[in-house]
Structures are given as structure tokens and as C-alpha cells.
Amino acid sequence: MHKITELLKKWSDISLMLRIFIGLVIGAVLGLLAPHWSAIGLLGRLFVSALRGIAPILVAVLVISSVSKASSGLGPRFRTVISRYLLSTFIAAVCAVVGSFLFPVTLQLEKAAEVEKTVGSLGEVFDNLLTGMVGNPIAALANANYIGILFWSIIIGIALKALASKPTLDVVHDLSAVITKVVRWVIEFAPFGIMGLVYTSISENGLSIFTTYGHLLLLLVGCMLANTLIFNPLISFLMLKRNPYPLLFTCLKESGLQAFFTRSSAANIPINLAVCKKLGLDEDFYSVSIPLGATINMDGAAVTITVFSLAVANTVGVDVSFASALFLSVIATLGACGASGVAGGSLLLIPMACSFFGIGDDIAMQAVAVGFIVGVVQDSVETALNSSGDVFFTATAEYYDRMKNPRE
Numbered sequence: 001m002h003k004i005t006e007l008l009k010k011w012s013d014i015s016l017m018l019r020i021f022i023g024l025v026i027g028a029v030l031g032l033l034a035p036h037w038s039a040i041g042l043l044g045r046l047f048v049s050a051l052r053g054i055a056p057i058l059v060a061v062l063v064i065s066s067v068s069k070a071s072s073g074l075g076p077r078f079r080t081v082i083s084r085y086l087l088s089t090f091i092a093a094v095c096a097v098v099g100s101f102l103f104p105v106t107l108q109l110e111k112a113a114e115v116e117k118t119v120g121s122l123g124e125v126f127d128n129l130l131t132g133m134v135g136n137p138i139a140a141l142a143n144a145n146y147i148g149i150l151f152w153s154i155i156i157g158i159a160l161k162a163l164a165s166k167p168t169l170d171v172v173h174d175l176s177a178v179i180t181k182v183v184r185w186v187i188e189f190a191p192f193g194i195m196g197l198v199y200t201s202i203s204e205n206g207l208s209i210f211t212t213y214g215h216l217l218l219l220l221v222g223c224m225l226a227n228t229l230i231f232n233p234l235i236s237f238l239m240l241k242r243n244p245y246p247l248l249f250t251c252l253k254e255s256g257l258q259a260f261f262t263r264s265s266a267a268n269i270p271i272n273l274a275v276c277k278k279l280g281l282d283e284d285f286y287s288v289s290i291p292l293g294a295t296i297n298m299d300g301a302a303v304t305i306t307v308f309s310l311a312v313a314n315t316v317g318v319d320v321s322f323a324s325a326l327f328l329s330v331i332a333t334l335g336a337c338g339a340s341g342v343a344g345g346s347l348l349l350i351p352m353a354c355s356f357f358g359i360g361d362d363i364a365m366q367a368v369a370v371g372f373i374v375g376v377v378q379d380s381v382e383t384a385l386n387s388s389g390d391v392f393f394t395a396t397a398e399y400y401d402r403m404k405n406p407r408e
Contacts, residue, residue: 023191031202041200047193051267065176067157081397085297092299093329096306183270256388265294293390298336300382309353347371
């Protein structure tokens, strides 16, 4: 028993990133050599399920706690980070439009007899966002509806700030610390979970995905990388007037790598909170901005919605002007903000975007099916870039506020 304890201590003393890398390598090797050992994949499903299960509770408690004890000086930071989240998502959609026009893609779909050339309305997008925001808060927790969770948590936090006594606020703060501790325990199992996730991806898909849909994947990943490595750093540079790449690469390494395998912005929230703490950011700020980013900072989702919609239009012969495609960028930005914080969430918004070109669900859902096939790569890259961007813009907003308002 003593030897087992010593072995576990030595294992825990190893850097979490190194342990994750070890799990990644083992999972990939086993996926190629022993693709029928399904029990290994169970480790990945258990890990992601645990993170997804605790993440809604963590978000609710952290946001309530942070808002209830937040100082009034945080307002400018929130305005800054929200505007950068939305700007980055819109630029990502525009980048996808330009990429789709320069390198047009078609899909293997069964064409319908006719395709109406009409454009739908924004009503459904706004309706889903607003009804999801003000829905039952208990249902929001149960269904991981992060828009609803954020809305009600902020309202409850404001009410606590206005009415609650100090002992009550202390209880809320202690509950936040307890939930955070539970999440850290779950994260300690990340190496085994990622081993299972990698094993499942390799054993089920192999390497064939890169040949069948190579052109589509190159366009999707290329647009996402361009936004992450060029446009997002440019936004940060224009704000801070300093080299943004050290911060960017830290965010990609500490947050993006794990998000790549969990494929869920919501599940990666605890990781991002830990990264923000490591960067020395203000907990009152990042404990709200990170869950907010998992909901509205959706660069990769905007790219996915735009690229797939234009690919479907190309496939069925709909003539889309560049001006119409730019309007699609606005639609994709709004739609991406309502994308679920779970794997494959952006794919389910493709039919909505296609409807603006008069393309029916019978065709659009075929594109969604293709999306789930390439999702082993597309959704992994999308989530990694979205989640790391949450930390990147949170840090940028705080550094900008410090620069504008230096503390004595």
C-alpha cells in the first residue's frame, strides 16, 4: 500500500501537461494496435461526462459569487472583453467567406429537385437566444443552457449584492471554493480521459478522414488558424501596443491543447479558470468573462457555419454574391453566439444559415452529417481555438484596463 501511495505521489508530481501528453501517446498507439478494446474509450467518456456534469454548477456558483462581491470598477473590462469576443467572431466569419470564395468547396450531397432562392429572417435566431436566456433556471442547469445560466446567475448575484448580509455572501463564496476544488479533482484524471478520447477517435476513424474530406478540412482549419494566429493577435496588438504572441502561445498550450481533446468549450471552463489564475488575473473578472466567452466567443463556430453553408450553396448551384456572403457573416456571428457549448454544437446551426439562401433542411441536414464525419478534426480544432481565445481576450481586456488605469 505504501508503494502504491509513493507511486501515485510521483505521478501527481509530474507536470499535468506532461501527463496529458503521455496519455495522448498511449491512446493513439492503442487506437492503432488494439482498436477493439472499447473499455479504454470508456475512460474518455467518463472524463468528459464528469466535466460536463459539474461545469454548469461551477459556472452558476462562480458567476453568482463574483457578481455579488464584484467592485464597480469592473464594468469597463466587461465592455472591452465582450466587444472583442463579438468582433473576433465576426472577423472569423468574414475570413471564412473570403476563404470560401478563393477556394470553393463542394460536398457529396443528394440534390433536391428544386432550391428556392429566398432568404429567411433573423427571427428564429433572436427567438432562440432570448427564450433560452429567460427560461427556467433549473432547466438551464439541467440542460447546460449556458445563456440561461449566465443570465440568471448575474441576476441572482446582483440581488445578493444589494440585499444579502456578509455571512450569506461568505457562504456563497465558500460554496464557490468547494465546487472549484471538486473540479480540480476531476481535472487530475485528464491524462486518463484524454487517453480514452484519443483512443476512440483513432480506433473509429483511423486516418481516412484526411483523404475523403481533405479539401474541406483544409479550408475549415486554415480559416480558423488564420483568425487565431493573425487577426486575434492583431486585435490585441492594436489595444496593448505590444507583442501578443507570447500570451497567445501560452493560451494555446495551457487551454487549447486540452480543449482539442474534450471538444467542449463548456467542459474546458475549469481549465481556463486555472489558466487565468496562473496568469495572475483578477478572479472577480475572469470568473465571469470565461463562462461568458464559452457562450459568445465562437470564432471556430462562425467559420464552420459559414464554410458549410457556402459549400452547400456551391453544391446545389445557388449563386451567392459576395455581398450576400458578407451578410451571412452577420448571421453566422449571431448564430454562433447561440451555439451549444458541447461537441458538435455549431453543426446544428448549419440548416439555419442555409435557409437564408432558400436551401431546405433535407439538403442542409446532409451537410450536418458530413460535419459529424469531419468533426473528429473540425470540432477539435474549433473548440481549441474558441476556448484558448476566451483566456486570450480576458487577459487582453485586463491588461488594457491596467494600462489605461494604472494602480498607484
